[in-house]
Amino acid sequence: MFAFTVARRYLFSNPSQTALLIVGVALGVTAFVFITALIQGLAIRLTDDVTANSAHVSLEPVTRVARVLPSPDANVESVAIVSTFQRRQIRAWASTVELLRSQASVSAISPQISGSAFLVKGEAVAPVAVTAVDPAGLDAISPISTEIVSGDSSLGADGILIGVRLAENLGLSAGQPVLFRTDRGVDRLLIVRGVFETGLQSLDERVAYLSIQTARPLFLLPEGVTNIEVKLVEPARARDFAAFLAEATGLRATSWQEKNANLEGALAAQAQTGTLIQIFSLISVLIGIASALSLSANRRRGEVGIMRAFGVSKRFIAGVFVLQGLLIGMVGAGIGCLSGFALCSWLATLTKPDGAMALPIAPSEGGYVAVFLLTTIGAVLASVIPARSAARLDPLEAIQQ
Structure with a gap:
């Protein structure tokens, strides 16, 4: 041209x-x-x-609220009282886990019992956020066993894993006993099986891991779980998958994007x-x-x-x-x-x-x-x-x- x-x-x-x-x-x-x-x-x-060390979708029971009941007397209203002592739980968690296992987009599943407790060593008392898991699935959501700096990750029937900062605050080390007191008013002496260090202060200072079987009598949950944590092959699709799970299970499904809106x-x-x-x-x-x-x-x-x-x-x-x-x-x-x-x-x-x-x-x-x-x-x-x-x-x- x-x-x-x-x-x-x-x-x-x-x-x-x-x-x-x-x-x-x-x-x-x-x-x-x-x-x-x-x-x-x-x-x-x-x-x-x-997303590497946290769940992509969290399943929890739907929050119950007090409701007004009909009354023959138009001037009187009856209100159904919701107990604050009874912990909300997922009773049919086994069927939910089976549903999750059938989904090709799911990479890991962790039924858990989550709650609050205190660790008591002498006069020292420290609040902890408890995560009770199946010992075989300890690393399903976050690789805790690879972060152990003292002891090991074998929970057993009376074991507990704590963070390095929490251990320092209470003067604890692997192999030592500690009094575990739950928010349900139940006490038990547990053995510190391992001390982990993730580098995150919130985990190393405030989180403790138990076996789910150990936690059941401590939190008065003989059969249910409080939450089911799920990891996906594609974390970016968590919102859509959470909507699907909420509709399929009737549970409250929260994606990691919703938890990290900031x-x-x-x-x-x-x-x-x-x-x-x-x-x-x-x-x-x-x-x-x-x-x-x-x-x-x-x-x-x-x-x-x-x-x-x-x-x-x-x-x-x-x-x-x-x-x-x-x-x-x-x-x-x-x-x-x-x-x-x-x-x-x-x-x-x-x-x-x-x-x-x-x-x-x-x-x-x-x-x-x-x-x-x-x-x-x-x-x-x-x-x-x-x-x-x-x-x-x-x-x-x-x-x-």
Whole structure:
């Protein structure tokens, strides 16, 4: 195509300017890729941190409320009183577990008894949040056994696992007895089988693990469970799966997104900030392309005038400048995508002294296709103004200048 040949000749006639334009576009695209990969990488890391050691869907009994009963006397209302002493429980938990096992999207299931208690050692007393599980499924939701720093993870009939901070506060170590007093008013002497350290203060200082069979008489739950924790193959689908379970079981199903609404809000705000930065970086690139092509059109007024005098159409003149913008955009975007991927891949290899990734960056999430298309289309649009300006030149005025 002749217009393409002319556009290419114009670009190569001033190689330094063309190179600067392409480098400018490439730098803008590289910045776009870096910001996108960094924001997506941070979102992935935060999500993984939340979902790796917690349930993706939690099933609990529906909260019961007092209800007004009909009364023969219109001036008297009868109210059904809900007991606050009797713990809410899932009685038909076995059938719910069977339903969960039949779902291919479920990766782990943990029926639990959760409650509050106190650990008493001499005059020291510490409140704890109790999680009672099947010993065989101790690591179903959170890998506790791999975090044991003293003792082991064998719960047995009278064992308890506590966090390292809780052990320090009470002066306990593996193998020592401790008085366990539940919120139901039941006491029992248990043996600290193991001490774990997760690095999370809330767990290491406030959580204790028991066998579910040990917890039943302590919390006065001979047959039911208080909650069923579920992990999914795809944590992102937790909301939809929670809605399905709520309808199928009649229980209250809570997704991890609902429990961590603040995290979702923070990630959304972070994504919006990143989008604004990306938009401004692209705008600066496009302004540079439009300015350079405008200068080129002004310098070539004489050439454009001669072509117009020989009968070259306005459409052809405009097409030449649009093609210049297209070539600059495509080449610059391609180089920027490659350099952005190389930069992100290099940054992903950097680690801290403890071996963790220095930057939470995801090279595969750089939005390469999107930025290539946006930059190319934007470059074409940015060239429209100088293209129209060149096409509208009066041949006589252009030649005389």
